[in-house]
Each structure stands twice: as structure tokens, then as C-alpha cells.
Amino acid sequence: MHIETPHFNDNARDALKDAQLQKALAGLPGGLVAQRAAARDKLPEFEALRDVGRDLRNETLELLDVYLETYERNATAAGAKVHWAQTAEEARRIIVELCKAEGARLVTKGKSMISEEIGLNDALQDAGMEVLETDLGEYILQIRGETPSHIIAPAIHLTQDQVEADFRRSHTDLPADRALVEPGDLVGEARRVLRQKFLSADVGITGANFLIAETGSSVIVTNEGNGDLTQSLARVHIVITSIDKVLATREDLATLLRLLARSATGQECTTYATLSTGPRRAGDVDGPGAYHVVLLDNGRAELLGTQFREVLRCIRCGACMNHCPVYGAVGGHTYGWVYPGPIGAVLTPALIGIGQGAKLPNASTFCGRCESVCPMRIPLPKLMRHWREAEFEAGQPPFHQRAALAAWAWLAKRPRTYHVAMRFAAATLGALGRRRGRFRWLPLTGGWTRHRDLAAPQGRTFQQLWAEHQRGVPR
């Protein structure tokens, strides 16, 4: 996928002016955010389960190589073919080769963020195949030539009116005067259009939410049923997933399922969770004749040895972006690559490099809401801060930022000078701003005052007020 991440600031500016986008994003607080809160309140053990989930993911990562080998052994015993890919390019090549060997013309796809990460659709199309996304949101995006703006609600940036216009433009063989009033009309139309494709697909590709070492199974967690149709009706099922998805046991899956849907959509559970183990067996009357699993590394093994290891606990629920004030203001496309929101701000620099990804960990207020809702308790603000340090050490920030930080550091290391300077600044600004109580402009604060006024200090520093409080001076 094309990397637009360095243009975050310009993208954000455009996104804030995009009326359709703002209308679509306005639904987040009353939608996914409120639904998660309601689901959490209905399960008294929810917070304790988050601790358990965090610990079991940590334990699994600690033995990742062993669990991957166990997974591979058990999957192979059930008839799966397991492939390993170090890079996006290797993964694309493996899948294109598998499809070619099958003589595939039509490939259907369930929703998979890993397939976005490796740019799979383009590779298959370049090899002459028709590729069809079957998740409704992904299907809409494919018609529009867009990428997902959210990891579980890919078309969350679109309004119903936009989808109606897309369907009218794209489904030209249907009567132009047909009614598409309710969301159900649009869903019904997509259902009818895609049905034929499910039935005639040669290869079905899905992602995997999890892999289970104990049984060699891959797991998809869905609501629409498209993933199951994709993997059950095609002659060949290919799973594209990454090495961090492996769990030890089905019991561990049960724990994570209790967290995943509640965190993501506020459902008690999704409509479907499917554990697939191998291809069609003797006597079976349906199911794929061959079942392949492609395990992608793409930098994750190396990440395991860094201060960013905790991000590998992520189960891709999307709660961090639903609750992020920055995501809620600018939407997912602004982030410019596959993974938006706080998880994207940590994962993207790891996958595409801090050189191109540096804008994202800086696009945070560090309000901490992401960490407070993450079912895996990933300390996202801390990890973003690590990226800011890495960026600084790589010498990336421009001269004026480095100079300002150096000046501040010099001052902060000298408390007495610092307090004198702060007292002077607070008193001066307090006096200057007394009449209006705020500034429209001040030297060196353009980044702030271009968009809003700066509140004037009241004349004394916190340290002064505290000292007075300690002495019992009435306020």
C-alpha cells in the first residue's frame, strides 16, 4: 500500500474541512464508544479479564517460536500447508504462486488487514486475476478505490448517501429507479451481487484473528458470514496472517473472545467465530480441497526484541482508535498507511520505519484514553513516547524544534534558574494579559494561537501558590 504518512499534517487539515467525513465521524461517541461502555458494565469481570488477557499474551510471546512450531506441526498433521514469509514481498509471491498453480481467475476475500499490509490485491490483479472483497465495508471501498479507514469498520468514514451513490454508479445492470432508502436496501443489493461471486470463486482468502497451537487451527471472528462463505465455497482456502497471532490453547481463545467483541463493537460476542483445521476431509460434502496458511513476519520478530514488544499483544479490536480524540477528529485515512489511530501510531513506524512514520507518534495529545480502553493494556502513550525519542535520536526533528528542546532541557536541569525564569514569565504575561485574560498572538506560539487564543497566566506560578498554601496564606 502506498505510504502517505509523511503528509499527516496536510491530510489532517483537509480532513477537518471535509464535511462528509466529519458527519460520519460524529457517530463514533454515541456508537462504538457507548456500546463498549455498556458491554463492559454488563460483565463485572471485564477489567480482571483484561489483566488475564495481557498476561496470557505475554506468556505466549515469551515462547513464540515454540508455539509457532507446535502450531505448524498440528496444522500440517491436519492437512494444512504452512508457508513462512519474511517480508510483504515474499508473502505476495507465495500467494500469487498458489493462485496461479490453481489456475485461479476469481479470488474472493474476507476482511484482512495483513492483506492490506502486504498489498495483496494489486499483486493478484497484476497477475491477471479478478479479486473481490466480500466484507460489505471492504466491498464498498473496493468500488470507490479506497483503503480501509478503520481496522474493524473499514467504511466508517462514509455516510449512507455516499454508499447509495457508489452502488448506483457501480451496479449499472440494475434498474436506475430502484429504491435504496434504508441501509437494508443497500445491504440486500450487495448480498445479491456478491452471492454469484462466492459460488464461482476459485480461491478464497481470509485473514486470521488467531491461530491455535494446540490444534493447528486458524480462527476468524466476524458478523456478516462473508468470511465463512469465502473459505467454504472456493476450491482452495488461503489464510494470510502474521506470526504474532498464535495462542496456546482453545481456552486462551475463549478468554480473548470475551474481550475482543466487547472492546470492538460492544457485542457480547460476534455472530460468528470459526475455528478451521485443515482442508476437506474424507466423506465431507463441502469445504475447500486445499488449505494453506501464510505466516508473515515483516519485522515482527525483530520488534519482539525491542522496547515495542508490548504492541505485539494487540488483538486488533479498534477500541484505541474509537476512543482517540485525534482519530475522531481526522479519521483513519489521514494516518496515511494501513493501521490508523494509536495502534497505528506505534505499529506504523515499526513496519515502515521511523523516517516515514514519525508524524504518527507525534499526532497524540497523550490523553491516555487509548491505554485506558485497550483490552491488552498496551501502554500506547509510552510506546509513542519511545518513538518520539527514537525520532529525536535519529536527528529528524527540524532545527528550531531541537533548539527549543535543548533550551528547555538546559533550564529544566537548573531548578533555581528555572523557577526565577518561570516567575518572571508568569508575572510578565500575567500583567500583559490581565485586561483580556487571553492572548491572540505571542512570539513563538504561532502553532497554538493560529487556531485558538492562549489563556493568560494569573501572575504567579504553581510553585509560588503552593508555597503560600503551605504557609496558610488564604487565596
Added chain:
Amino acid sequence: MSDTARSAILSRIRASLKVAADDPDRATLAAQRIAGHPQNLVPARASAAGTDLVALFRSYLEGQQATVSAVASHSDVPAAIGNLLNATGATGVVRRGSDPLLGDMPWAEAKDLVVREGAAEPDDVAGVSYALAGVAETGTLVVGAGKDNPVTLAFLPGIHIIIVARDTIVGTYEEALARVRKIYGASGMPRTLNYISGPSRTADIGGKIVIGAHGPRTLGVIIVG
């Protein structure tokens, strides 16, 4: 190529973890966890003594827009399916798998019902599966799909009907997994193990929930016993 990639990835993981290949202690740790498959924290909602599991199971399923009914015995199932189809106004072939539990039922007694065995066909009106367990904590049916209960029956027809025996309705996922192990062996699995908790749905258009996305528009659950 794949072998090179495999060993490169595994050695990169071991380098990151600062561990040696083939460390017997680590292998043992993983093997023990799998062999023991300890259950983690389990919510009290469906594991507390005295819980009416069937009522809880029903209420969650109905909250998830499934249609739930109960009959006394297997011989009542075909008529119950007939009623369900009448209520939706749908007619056509009802497809079922070769599960012996379904084979025992008096299909011929249900007038107007055309029942065939096999995988789902595109024009089938309904698919019928027999669940191996029901999970009360979230109103979830557990279906072991394979030759007895072809997986396509659960996703292709517009109506999916799942039969579940009352005495297989358990509180938690962990209890259902115990049944899976009993049927398929310690680490055995059906080709697909399907957790199903309602008719298919989507919220991809304007965030509003629409029932009946690509899978069934109706999920009928019949509790037997």
C-alpha cells in the same frame, strides 16, 4: 524458499527473546500448557450455582435476534421446522446433513416440508444443523461441521436452523470445549468448529445494524428435551 524463511524467522524470534534453539525447558513449558489447557478467569454470569442456563441461553440468543423455540423430543423437530418456515413465509428445499441425530427424526410426517441431505445448494431455503453444545454465557451454538453437518448449511441458505439438546446447554465456552474434547479427542477438532450467536449482520452502512448480511437472515434455534 519457505524453509529459508522459516528458519530465518524462528532464529530472529529466538535472538529477540535471547533464547537458544531447542531449549528443552521452554518446549516443556509450552507442552504443559497445551496438555493441561488450564481455564483462565471464567465469568460468574453462567458458572454460578443455581443459574438457569437454558433461560440465560434463550435470553441472549433472542437479544441477538435469533428465534428460539423448545420441543419435547426429536420426533417434534420436523413439525417445529415446518412452523418456523411458515412463520417466515419461505418455501423450498430444506437441506440437512447426515448426522444420525437428524436421521432419526420423522421427516416424512412434516407435510409441505421438502428435506434433502447434503451440502447447501444456492436455492435452498434453509439449512439444518445439530449443535454439539449451547453456551449460555453469550447465547452461542457450537457446531462441529464436517460430513455430519456440512458447513455450508450454516452460511448459504437464508434460514439456518440449529437443533440443540437441552442437556448439552452449558454455562461457559470452557464447558463446551470439554464436550469438543470428548467427541473429537484431546486435541482433535472437526474441520470447522463454528460458534454461532445469531443471524448474520453488518453495521458497515452508516453504523446502523442490519440483520442478514451475507449469511442467514434468520437463525432458528430449537431446544430439544
